[in-house]
Amino acid sequence: MKSPVRVAITGAAGQIGYQLCFRIAAGDMLGPDQPVILQLLEITPALGALEGVAMELQDAAFPLLAGTVTTDDAEVAFNEADYALLVGAKPRGPGMERKDLISENGKIFGPQGRALNAVASRDVKVLVVGNPANTNALIASAAAPDLDPRNFTAMTRLDHNRALAQLAMKTGVHHDRIRKMVIWGNHSSTQYPDIRFAEVDGKPAPEQVDDDWYRETFIPDVQQRGAAIIKARGASSAASAASSAIDHIRSWALGTREGDWVSMAVPADGSYGIEPGVIYSYPCVCRDGGWEIVQGLDVDAFSRERMDASDAELREERAAVEDLL
Ligand SMILES: NC(=O)C1=CN([C@@H]2O[C@H](COP(=O)(O)OP(=O)(O)OC[C@H]3O[C@@H](n4cnc5c(N)ncnc54)[C@H](O)[C@@H]3O)[C@@H](O)[C@H]2O)C=CC1
Numbered sequence: 569m570k571s572p573v574r575v576a577i578t579g580a581a582g583q584i585g586y587q588l589c590f591r592i593a594a595g596d597m598l599g600p601d602q603p604v605i606l607q608l609l610e611i612t613p614a615l616g617a618l619e620g621v622a623m624e625l626q627d628a629a630f631p632l633l634a635g636t637v638t639t640d641d642a643e644v645a646f647n648e649a650d651y652a653l654l655v656g657a658k659p660r661g662p663g664m665e666r667k668d669l670i671s672e673n674g675k676i677f678g679p680q681g682r683a684l685n686a687v688a689s690r691d692v693k694v695l696v697v698g699n700p701a702n703t704n705a706l707i708a709s710a711a712a713p714d715l716d717p718r719n720f721t722a723m724t725r726l727d728h729n730r731a732l733a734q735l736a737m738k739t740g741v742h743h744d745r746i747r748k749m750v751i752w753g754n755h756s757s758t759q760y761p762d763i764r765f766a767e768v769d770g771k772p773a774p775e776q777v778d779d780d781w782y783r784e785t786f787i788p789d790v791q792q793r794g795a796a797i798i799k800a801r802g803a804s805s806a807a808s809a810a811s812s813a814i815d816h817i818r819s820w821a822l823g824t825r826e827g828d829w830v831s832m833a834v835p836a837d838g839s840y841g842i843e844p845g846v847i848y849s850y851p852c853v854c855r856d857g858g859w860e861i862v863q864g865l866d867v868d869a870f871s872r873e874r875m876d877a878s879d880a881e882l883r884e885e886r887a888a889v890e891d892l893l
């Protein structure tokens with residue numbers, strides 16, 4: 569058996585956190601031979617509910633759960649953390665865009681970035697889920713100057729999985745037989761889900777769906793799926809969000825499958841004309857515990873316009889939180 573790794577989860581008593589704790593303790597994120605210590609952070613008024621989560625974790629008697637810490641102190645939660653899932657933040661309600669959360673949620677991520685900087689493993693892998701996720705990841709990274717900015721990522725894997733599901737339903741091919749989906753940009757309604765490189769059962773996706781469906785139905789449906797779930801459920805996606813967070817970390821830690829990509833929001837480095845300064849979703853390949861942006865893909869005029877629009881939105885979000893950077 570391997571020695572345990574430390575997984576910090578913020579907002580652990582919330583909707584997404586409640587799902588994450590049990591799936592991670594079951595081994596879904598890091599594999600069936602990797603024990604975990606869960607280090608759970610909540611705000612002080614939610615510590616009672618968090619204690620209840622910890623009691624249920626005990627009751628589930630997971631073989632891989634090597635310990636549980638509950639706290640309202642970020643430096644306790646992030647102490648020597650190998651993984652940090654930053655989920656704790658307010659969700660949006662009907663009629664809101666995710667960026668409307670920025671003034672309230674943005675201020676959470678500076679202190680958490682500072683705490684990570686002070687006490688986390690120097691190799692900590694950070695995934696920001698709390699919205700607006702890309703800009704919150706930028707804030708956390710800016711507050712952690714001693715950690716490599718490449719350790720800070722934000723979640724667009726849920727958008728990626730949603731895109732796989734929509735294309736699978738349209739083509740009648742199981743989503744597990746689709747490769748090379750891409751989500752470019754922001755986890756927001758300006759994201760650009762791109763099927764130009766996707767392969768459905770080994771064949772090019774664009775040849776299997778008509779262009780009108782792609783532009784008029786697929787793209788807006790993927791962009792608006794979060795809002796559609798809020799309308800249907802009266803609360804934002806939680807189990808699917810937790811599942812995609814687990815997918816994101818699993819790919820990063822254990823590698824992507826041969827011949828496939830995942831979408832991850834990572835620090836822009838000039839790739840595809842997106843200048844540094846924002847956390848932007850790209851197609852990525854992961855191996856040996858690291859990620860790389862897939863290079864050399866063609867950008868046509870239709871794509872350029874959408875990729876730039878999402879970049880522009882991220883730079884507006886950045887300008888709105890300049891005082892936190
Ligand atoms: N990136 C993505 O794809 C997705 C992002 N989200 C976002 O994830 C966030 C969490 O969503 P839910 O779990 O549904 O919300 P929730 O309201 O059920 O849970 C959030 C939890 O975070 C806690 N919290 C608030 N401030 C905190 C702080 N400073 N430190 C630690 N904990 C704190 C709250 O007490 C609460 O228990 C929201 O911002 C939501 O919009 C949701 C779905 C997908």
Ligand SMILES: O=C([O-])CC(=O)C(=O)O
Nearest residue numbers: 660699726794795804805
């Ligand atoms: O839509 C929301 O507010 C929650 C979220 O980020 C998603 O489901 O993609």
